[in-house]
Amino acid sequence: MADLKVTLSGLELDNPIIPASGTFGYGYEFAELYDINVLGSFSFKGTTLEPRFGNPTPRIAETPSGMINAVGMQNPGIDRVITEELPRLKRCFHKKVIANIGGFSVDEYAECCAHIDKEDQVGLIEVNVSCPNVHNGCMSFGTDPLGISAVTKAVKAVTSKPVYVKLSPNVTDIVPLAAAAAEAGADGISLINTLLGMRIDLRTKKPVIANKMGGFSGSAILPVALRMVYQVYEAVKLPIIGMGGVSTARDVVEMMLAGATAVEVGAANLVDPWACPKIIADLPGVMAQYGITSLKDIIGGAH
Amino acid sequence: MKQGIYTIVEHTPLTRDVYRMVLSGDTSAMTMPGQFMEISLPGFFLRRPISICDYDEKTVTIIYKVVGQGTDAMARMKKGETLDALTGLGHGFDVEKSGDEPLLVGGGVGVPPLYNLAKTLLAAGRKPTVILGFNKADEIFYAREFEALGARVIVTTVDGSVGVKGFVTNALPERFSYVYSCGPMPMLRALYRATQGSGGQFSLEERMGCGFGACMGCSVMTKEGGRRVCKDGPVFDKEVLEWQI
Known part of the structure; x- marks a missing residue:
């Protein structure tokens, strides 16, 4: 019998599959399609202290084997997430959810996390210091070890929940950034966020995306994500949530061999809304094919 | 929303770059005029949102314009070939x-x-x-x-x-x-x-990621706040939209 269970800083998951933030809303669009309780957990839409409309459209472009988005962290703000989205989610999701939190200053991250700290439904906080789509925020923290350290310390001071820092791949070397998060007290690392990318429309001869650049995701980025998860696993002794281009059960196994304890699935949800339950259903077969009885046993197995 | 496989039963050009395609398959998720479907094309990552021209119990008719590589590939598809699509998408005309x-x-x-x-x-x-x-x-x-x-x-x-x-x-x-x-x-x-x-009611067009309300890729600002063209629309009461006049 295949054992899919994994544990993230004390949070036990029935399986390692977690829809990634920004591809799953606050869950209930998907709850109309399938019982989302089959998931390990899910990471809700990146949420900030204040409501945000985000960037002008077009926000989406296609790429070979992937896509670019420049949504710009559209969200209703932390207070409405707590008073409206979480109660609505409670009716269809009975597991702990991952709260994905963004911000524009150290204080803002801390205040937002302090608000969500009281919520029993939240099992873990994923601090997004790596959104490429907002100016003067997020990614500017995530590409600087001092910024990561400051945000991590501030958030840890206001919450007792496990804090995972979500890193940007848009750096020369990911290791010092993961190390900065670890030294500042992070409980785990999430990676990778999207890669900065661009497409140009041949008819208008201008960038497709109104914001010009956006975050590149989808199967095309899987090798970059695997490489970075592998590097961080070697350098930092913290659990890793691995993500980037995962769309099949085989990708999940590969990501766990690289060093991930759990795996987020992002862009695949947008193309096939049933991608996550299909991956979960396929995992036992893929495990049997490669002689794996427990997924816990293969974490970091490629090292 | 439903996912299904549709067979091309008619495919003819209406003008130089506008094509009419009739697909047979499950149309049970289509409930009102003004909805759209999201068509997956071999070799392309994202689905294409295409408005529904007409439908009955067994077939759905779409009319699309070739505007890029995806619709160009679609225009080359032949009668008898199949397409994967999500249907029953969007809030249509009242x-x-x-x-x-x-x-x-x-x-x-x-x-x-x-x-x-x-x-x-x-x-x-x-x-x-x-x-x-x-x-x-x-x-x-x-x-x-x-x-x-x-x-x-x-x-x-x-x-x-x-x-x-x-x-x-x-x-x-x-x-x-x-x-x-x-x-x-x-x-x-x-x-x-x-x-x-x-x-009145107007139907909007926007580049979409998912087409079913998950990604916030196609948001439009309205007098009631940000709304998703794919899920809350594509049809909106015209008075709700923000017009720069």
Whole structure:
């Protein structure tokens, strides 16, 4: 019998599959399609202290084997997430959810996390210091070890929940950034966020995306994500949530061999809304094919 | 929303770059005129959102324009080939609001979703007037099909080669009970200005990620806050939209 269970800083998951933030809303669009309780957990839409409309459209472009988005962290703000989205989610999701939190200053991250700290439904906080789509925020923290350290310390001071820092791949070397998060007290690392990318429309001869650049995701980025998860696993002794281009059960196994304890699935949800339950259903077969009885046993197995 | 496999049973060009495709498959998720489907094309990552022109128990008709690599590949597909699609997407036109003499205004590839709307309104005993706007004669499609339904049809062309010369707003009737429209944003803006005294619903177009409300890729700012074109729309009450006039 295949054992899919994994544990993230004390949070036990029935399986390692977690829809990634920004591809799953606050869950209930998907709850109309399938019982989302089959998931390990899910990471809700990146949420900030204040409501945000985000960037002008077009926000989406296609790429070979992937896509670019420049949504710009559209969200209703932390207070409405707590008073409206979480109660609505409670009716269809009975597991702990991952709260994905963004911000524009150290204080803002801390205040937002302090608000969500009281919520029993939240099992873990994923601090997004790596959104490429907002100016003067997020990614500017995530590409600087001092910024990561400051945000991590501030958030840890206001919450007792496990804090995972979500890193940007848009750096020369990911290791010092993961190390900065670890030294500042992070409980785990999430990676990778999207890669900065661009497409140009041949008819208008201008960038497709109104914001010009956006975050590149989808199967095309899987090798970059695997490489970075592998590097961080070697350098930092913290659990890793691995993500980037995962769309099949085989990708999940590969990501766990690289060093991930759990795996987020992002862009695949947008193309096939049933991608996550299909991956979960396929995992036992893929495990049997490669002689794996427990997924816990293969974490970091490629090292 | 449902996912299904659809077989191409008809595929014909209507103009130089506009094609009509009839697909057979499960249409049970389609519930109102103005909805769209998301079609997956081999070799392309994202699905293509295409408005539904008409549907019955067994088939769905779409009309699309070749605008890029994806629709170009789609145009090469042959009868008998199959496509994976998500159906039942979007909030369509509310026919209850039409009144007795609704006005339907379509511009270019905004025309197709009005076809099933006109059909539905006629079946309910309404008397729709349909204005179809194009740039020039060889871009016109579906005017005869709307006439065959029994609707009063007015064609406009920018160059005056057929019908009323100018834009759709040059052909507005004096009286109508409600206005439904789909077309390019400059046309919708002009139509909004010209029909401020009456109620109406406009269908918007936007580049989409998922097409079912998950990614926030196609948001539009409205007087009630940010809304998703794919899930809350594509059809919105025109008064709810923000117009820079």
